[in-house]
Amino acid sequence: MRDLAAEDISVFGYTHTKAGVRAATREGFDAHNDLTAVLSRASASNALIIIAVPMHAVEDVLDAIAMYAPNCGVTDVVSVKQGVYELIQQRGMQPRYVGGHPMSGTEDSGWGASKQGLFKRAAWAITYDYAVECEEAGLPVPRDWIELFRHVCKLARICGAEAVPVSVAKHDEAVARVSHLPHVLAEALSIVGDRGGTLAQSLAAGSFRGATRVASTEPELVRAMCETNADAVVKTLDEILELLHSARDSLSTHTPSIEQLAGAGYRASTRMGARHGARSESVSPIKISSRPVMRVQLGAHGWVKALKQTESLGGRIDVF
Amino acid sequence: MRDLAAEDISVFGYTHTKAGVRAATREGFDAHNDLTAVLSRASASNALIIIAVPMHAVEDVLDAIAMYAPNCGVTDVVSVKQGVYELIQQRGMQPRYVGGHPMSGTEDSGWGASKQGLFKRAAWAITYDYAVECEEAGLPVPRDWIELFRHVCKLARICGAEAVPVSVAKHDEAVARVSHLPHVLAEALSIVGDRGGTLAQSLAAGSFRGATRVASTEPELVRAMCETNADAVVKTLDEILELLHSARDSLSTHTPSIEQLAGAGYRASTRMGARHGARSESVSPIKISSRPVMRVQLGAHGWVKALKQTESLGGRIDVF
Numbered sequence: 001m002r003d004l005a006a007e008d009i010s011v012f013g014y015t016h017t018k019a020g021v022r023a024a025t026r027e028g029f030d031a032h033n034d035l036t037a038v039l040s041r042a043s044a045s046n047a048l049i050i051i052a053v054p055m056h057a058v059e060d061v062l063d064a065i066a067m068y069a070p071n072c073g074v075t076d077v078v079s080v081k082q083g084v085y086e087l088i089q090q091r092g093m094q095p096r097y098v099g100g101h102p103m104s105g106t107e108d109s110g111w112g113a114s115k116q117g118l119f120k121r122a123a124w125a126i127t128y129d130y131a132v133e134c135e136e137a138g139l140p141v142p143r144d145w146i147e148l149f150r151h152v153c154k155l156a157r158i159c160g161a162e163a164v165p166v167s168v169a170k171h172d173e174a175v176a177r178v179s180h181l182p183h184v185l186a187e188a189l190s191i192v193g194d195r196g197g198t199l200a201q202s203l204a205a206g207s208f209r210g211a212t213r214v215a216s217t218e219p220e221l222v223r224a225m226c227e228t229n230a231d232a233v234v235k236t237l238d239e240i241l242e243l244l245h246s247a248r249d250s251l252s253t254h255t256p257s258i259e260q261l262a263g264a265g266y267r268a269s270t271r272m273g274a275r276h277g278a279r280s281e282s283v284s285p286i287k288i289s290s291r292p293v294m295r296v297q298l299g300a301h302g303w304v305k306a307l308k309q310t311e312s313l314g315g316r317i318d319v320f
Numbered sequence: 321m322r323d324l325a326a327e328d329i330s331v332f333g334y335t336h337t338k339a340g341v342r343a344a345t346r347e348g349f350d351a352h353n354d355l356t357a358v359l360s361r362a363s364a365s366n367a368l369i370i371i372a373v374p375m376h377a378v379e380d381v382l383d384a385i386a387m388y389a390p391n392c393g394v395t396d397v398v399s400v401k402q403g404v405y406e407l408i409q410q411r412g413m414q415p416r417y418v419g420g421h422p423m424s425g426t427e428d429s430g431w432g433a434s435k436q437g438l439f440k441r442a443a444w445a446i447t448y449d450y451a452v453e454c455e456e457a458g459l460p461v462p463r464d465w466i467e468l469f470r471h472v473c474k475l476a477r478i479c480g481a482e483a484v485p486v487s488v489a490k491h492d493e494a495v496a497r498v499s500h501l502p503h504v505l506a507e508a509l510s511i512v513g514d515r516g517g518t519l520a521q522s523l524a525a526g527s528f529r530g531a532t533r534v535a536s537t538e539p540e541l542v543r544a545m546c547e548t549n550a551d552a553v554v555k556t557l558d559e560i561l562e563l564l565h566s567a568r569d570s571l572s573t574h575t576p577s578i579e580q581l582a583g584a585g586y587r588a589s590t591r592m593g594a595r596h597g598a599r600s601e602s603v604s605p606i607k608i609s610s611r612p613v614m615r616v617q618l619g620a621h622g623w624v625k626a627l628k629q630t631e632s633l634g635g636r637i638d639v640f
Contacts, residue, residue, distance in 0.1 A: 187585025
């Protein structure tokens with residue numbers, strides 16, 4: 001909302017808390033507490049609707065959209081995509097839905113925690129499953145859906161983010177690894193650290209704080225992301241449990257060693273960091289994205305295949 | 321070295337790499353490559369010797385100190401204290417040794433990674449086992465050792481850090497929880513994230529980077545800290561493995577839940593953060609430490625007991 005308003009784009013919103021409405025209104029934003037009225041207004045102006053609620057609240061919001069804004073395109077910023085897409089499918093809303101997930105946030109929530117520029121240079125995952133489903137069924141992808149996809153890519157760009165095309169399934173598998181598992185580990189590490197009492201608290205420094213920062217996220221939000229992506233999270237938990245058991249065993253011998261884990265972890269960290277490296281270490285005042293870019297002419301021959309290729313590289317798209 | 325020089329305190333040093341000597345000399349620091357010469361000079365000026373090498377190199381350094389600087393007080397900044405203290409005991413050097421560990425660092429190493437002010441407001445763990453051993457043996461704590469303890473507290477203060485008294489055993493147990501375990505988790509999480517390939521790399525954001533930052537530490541340094549503190553690290557690994565297995569099981573049911581871990585992790589995180597909160601959220605321009613302070617008159621009646629009390633609170637001492 002802050003990013004769009006800063007670009008003079010008309011934006012209005014609904015939140016269920018009166019305190020949220022007051023806080024946003026005080027800063028001059030067009031915020032309201034009446035969902036029906038906001039959706040009716042969205043319908044009248046053919047607005048793009050952005051759903052930004054925890055997973056458990058998505059269903060009711062979709063039902064309200066179906067009733068009061070049946071003509072509007074819909075996207076979302078929920079951290080799990082399979083659960084949202086199932087609700088979309090149950091309502092036959094696929095032709096007017098493009099999923100989204102900007103990969104940036106903090107451990108805080110509520111209007112007071114929002115800030116302009118939060119999504120700058122972040123990946124904004126954008127799903128395209130409906131286009132694949134159409135092609136596989138031998139049907140043309142509807143023009144309206146293509147325009148909606150373009151609209152969501154533009155939304156990401158306006159927020160300074162980079163549009164990364166991704167299928168619902170691949171998204172949920174990837175974020176289990178790089179977002180949900182880190183949240184689970186942060187919770188567990190906080191507990192183990194806290195058991196050390198005030199001395200451990202006093203000695204805790206950067207490595208602990210960095211690894212546990214997201215443990216101060218509202219527990220309901222952590223539950224929402226992990227419980228609705230449970231299969232993928234359990235898979236990554238099994239992977240890390242195997243690594244940790246192995247490290248535990250090699251540290252329990254007469255000649256304790258953690259050589260294998262430390263070496264493999266360092267190499268993995270170097271590979272993971274390489275992508276971010278180009279960005280942060282560049283001496284140029286113009287920040288260059290480290291994600292490979294693919295220019296895609298939406299709707300042109302082979303464009304869905306181009307999205308798949310970009311996805312396999314974790315690349316970003318520049319649409320025209 | 322940077323912090324001491326900035327306060328116009330005479331400081332000179334030895335490093336085994338010629339590149340390190342060149343880099344420090346280029347910036348005007350008094351650095352050398354000849355250990356015997358540096359220790360002889362330390363002996364002549366009755367300097368306080370600060371050992372800042374990985375654990376596996378401590379033994380050789382102590383032997384050189386015993387030979388070339390037999391009169392000097394010795395402290396160290398190694399991240400494990402039991403292993404160092406055993407080497408000290410083997411050489412009967414307890415009367416001229418006070419262990420230290422400033423709880424601040426980065427994932428980088430070498431002279432180029434050093435910076436003035438790195439230890440500002442950090443806890444500087446300072447061991448006092450020798451004083452306890454003397455008292456338990458019914459012996460007075462030697463004045464020289466008390467002066468050395470005072471000297472090391474002053475070193476911490478000059479660097480802007482806070483002197484936290486701690487026994488060797490309690491130190492190693494606490495840092496296993498809040499430093500070594502986070503390093504082990506960072507290595508393992510890096511591996512699991514990297515297995516997600518370029519898409520996972522592209523989508524990785526703050527929660528992943530925060531939790532894996534220290535995985536880019538030189539593997540030899542991670543090995544040095546974890547392998548020489550293996551018993552304590554294995555204990556904390558067992559604790560976190562139990563928590564993660566439990567979370568895995570409750571996420572694998574028909575109604576996946578992570579309620580228990582998310583709730584307990586959030587509460588633990590709140591408690592751990594409370595200590596740092598006062599410091600970072602204060603509106604006063606003068607930063608106030610969140611560690612309780614105890615004024616201790618070194619050598620006075622009950623002073624060792626006061627150190628133990630301060631340790632149990634994770635407090636800092638102001639010595640006089």
